[in-house]
Amino acid sequence: MTSCSSSACQAPTREMLDDLVAGKVASHPCYSRSGHHRFARMHLPVAPACNLQCNYCNRKFDCSNESRPGVSSTLLTPEQAVAKVRQVATAIPQLSVVGIAGPGDPLANMHRTFSTLERVREAFPDLKLCLSTNGLMLPDAVDRLVALGVDHVTVTINTLDPDIAAQIYAWLWLEGERYSGREAGEILVARQLEGVRRLTAKGVLVKINSVLIPGINDQALPDVSQLLQASGAFIHNIMPLIARPEHGTVFGLNGQAEPDAAMIAAVRQRCGEIMPQMTHCHQCRADAIGMLGEDRSQQFARIPEPEPSPQPWLPVLFQRARLHASIATQGESDDEDACLVAVASQRGDVIDSHFGHADRFYIYSLSAAGVVLVNQRFTPKYCHGNDNCDTEQDNEERMTAIFDLLADVQAVFCVRMGYTPWQKLEALGIQPCVDDAWQPVTAALTRWWQDYRTRIASSDRRNKGVA
């Protein structure tokens, strides 16, 4: 794996992304220029099967010496995957993103994939969840992904033309039927586009991967940029084909050329006139662990024992928030008055949620460095999907879990809050703030921070007996 030199790293600038996107990419090592060297990612190899056969792919398990997509040393069960996240998050507290990218297709393994995502979401409410798919089953998965707060999805789209698709894919399986040739291409492209449009309509950040295959799709990729940009995707990642005979793929064995640097640059240049380009993707393994440009998967080769009942991992979560705040503010959050606050929001840039309805809180650091987004915390869901759902006990359990989750913040901003949670928060020393309902987050937090500092200064003076 090559390491990323800063000149080669062309992450999109903040100006290219609106506030909402900027909030979602913060602390994501693949998308954020500042997060790139400071936050770590982890792929969970829980998805062995695939519903599509790309002529460039040979999924390999038990392979520790190759660094390319689709290979993995192990296959994990959902339970083992959660135990592994805990192990890695302890050793690498900079971990901010957990993704599923194979070794097959996550959505060809719906049960394993969603079981893993649900468990990780419950046990690690502050981690971003990512998924990388060929898009065939995406229309069926959008609602579940959104409900879990999966904010980043990568869809591999190599062409919009069914005849070109027939040269790239050998076959696909859908609802028990096998398709090939042009017909398979038509089905795949239609479902990819439907899936992407439904995701972007719900505010999920969609990245498009395209494998650049000389003589097959090099001329077709600007069309992919054009239509996918219009469909709301936010970045295009053109990945050079890897095709070696020793990998045993159709393209590797039939001598299909890999693109040279000049072709990669030329295609990225043409597509870059249409849509922001990602140029620092490391084409990571399906079990990659660590900062971008490093792979520590071998260090974590032992499969940990699954734990009987994964609990939210609060003390470590609080430590990680402080560390992430310090990374994001370049040390300024160590300023004496620095604190964390929570904002109940759906959109992220506006205070727009009722405390009791919030499914996530945005955690901000307030310090001499200003108002800086640290991460999000997803609230536990205690709906068990049966008649017991939404009983008073469920509500009480959920509220207790939310108070635990917010125990390290100084204030909670929301649109409205009931009397009971208000009292409870105050008893915990956390200030409920509803006066800035529907206001932009940055302005509201800046005002609160100025007032907070004034209060601290005057209480210091009182403690010292100064008039």
Ligand SMILES: C[S@@+](CC[C@H](N)C(=O)[O-])C[C@H]1O[C@@H](n2cnc3c(N)ncnc32)[C@H](O)[C@@H]1O
């Ligand atoms: C292994 S796949 C797993 C996710 C999913 N099945 C998919 O295809 O999007 C991850 C990414 O690696 C890419 N990939 C797989 N084999 C490749 C190869 N030989 N050369 C370049 N990219 C490859 C895929 O196209 C995809 O974008």
Ligand code: SF4
């Ligand atoms: S869809 Fe993904 S996992 Fe399936 S064959 Fe293609 S690259 Fe491999």
Ligand code: SF4
């Ligand atoms: S494969 Fe590319 S996008 Fe995925 S984790 Fe690696 S660098 Fe990030």
